[in-house]
Amino acid sequence: MPLPQRPIPIVGGNWKMNTTRATGSDLARAVRASAEAAPGVEVVVFPPFPYLMSVGEILKGGPVALGAQDVSERADGAFTGEVSCAMLRDCGASWVLAGHSERRHVIGESDALVNAKTRAALAAGISVILCVGEKLEQREAGQTNVVNETQIRAGLAGVEPNALSCLVIAYEPVWAIGTGRTASPADAQAAHAHIRKVLASIYSPDHASAIRIQYGGSVTSSNAAELFAQPDVNGGLIGGASLKPVDFGQIIASAKR
Numbered sequence: 001m002p003l004p005q006r007p008i009p010i011v012g013g014n015w016k017m018n019t020t021r022a023t024g025s026d027l028a029r030a031v032r033a034s035a036e037a038a039p040g041v042e043v044v045v046f047p048p049f050p051y052l053m054s055v056g057e058i059l060k061g062g063p064v065a066l067g068a069q070d071v072s073e074r075a076d077g078a079f080t081g082e083v084s085c086a087m088l089r090d091c092g093a094s095w096v097l098a099g100h101s102e103r104r105h106v107i108g109e110s111d112a113l114v115n116a117k118t119r120a121a122l123a124a125g126i127s128v129i130l131c132v133g134e135k136l137e138q139r140e141a142g143q144t145n146v147v148n149e150t151q152i153r154a155g156l157a158g159v160e161p162n163a164l165s166c167l168v169i170a171y172e173p174v175w176a177i178g179t180g181r182t183a184s185p186a187d188a189q190a191a192h193a194h195i196r197k198v199l200a201s202i203y204s205p206d207h208a209s210a211i212r213i214q215y216g217g218s219v220t221s222s223n224a225a226e227l228f229a230q231p232d233v234n235g236g237l238i239g240g241a242s243l244k245p246v247d248f249g250q251i252i253a254s255a256k257r
């Protein structure tokens with residue numbers, strides 16, 4: 001029997017609350033060039049809301065997809081400051097992040113809200129990167145797998161198997177985000193393997209092996225290749241290093257198989 005093919009790796013650049021219109025445009029041009037030089041790697045960038053349109057113009061017709069860092073779970077109406085799925089689509093965004101640790105732990109989003117956003121985006125035809133990951137104290141208490149499983153099961157509640165082609169999971173241990181402390185390749189692999197097991201139990205082994213699971217948390221051009229070489233790591237979600245055009249280009253190139 002042929003071995004199942006590994007899914008196409010996917011690398012995301014989460015710019016968070018950084019860049020200006022000018023620096024974001026320069027960065028987008030550089031990412032486009034890097035992605036054009038690395039066919040076989042899917043690339044998506046997540047600029048701040050105000051720059052979606054200007055970055056989208058630069059990416060138009062090229063291999064880099066446009067994503068938003070957040071979305072409202074509601075369709076429209078009196079929700080000051082919120083941005084809907086329809087607005088994102090109107091601005092050319094085809095991806096969105098849900099459950100990022102900064103939204104869970106700094107802004108205070110619950111599993112239920114993360115699930116509502118995930119479902120709303122998928123229903124609107126927007127692909128979702130659902131982010132999960134444990135805090136340091138949870139890791140030290142041996143709860144890594146339990147936390148990831150809880151966040152996956154809650155985040156995907158009510159998500160039908162036919163929506164899974166538009167879903168990516170990002171494992172981002174909270175203690176590794178922006179800290180310069182990366183999970184070891186073996187630790188990342190162990191967490192990813194468990195996440196895949198959970199996906200298999202919710203859906204099926206075939207669905208689970210087709211879902212990309214990215215690693216995120218202090219990925220750099222120096223450690224990316226080793227992390228991406230792990231069998232259950234299908235690319236990365238990059239914060240700080242995605243703001244550095246040369247480094248991010250190297251990270252994209254290191255995801256190539």
Ligand code: 13P
Nearest residue numbers: 014177178217218239240
């Ligand atoms: P850093 O790469 O800066 O650690 O951030 C990771 C992240 O949060 C990506 O979403």
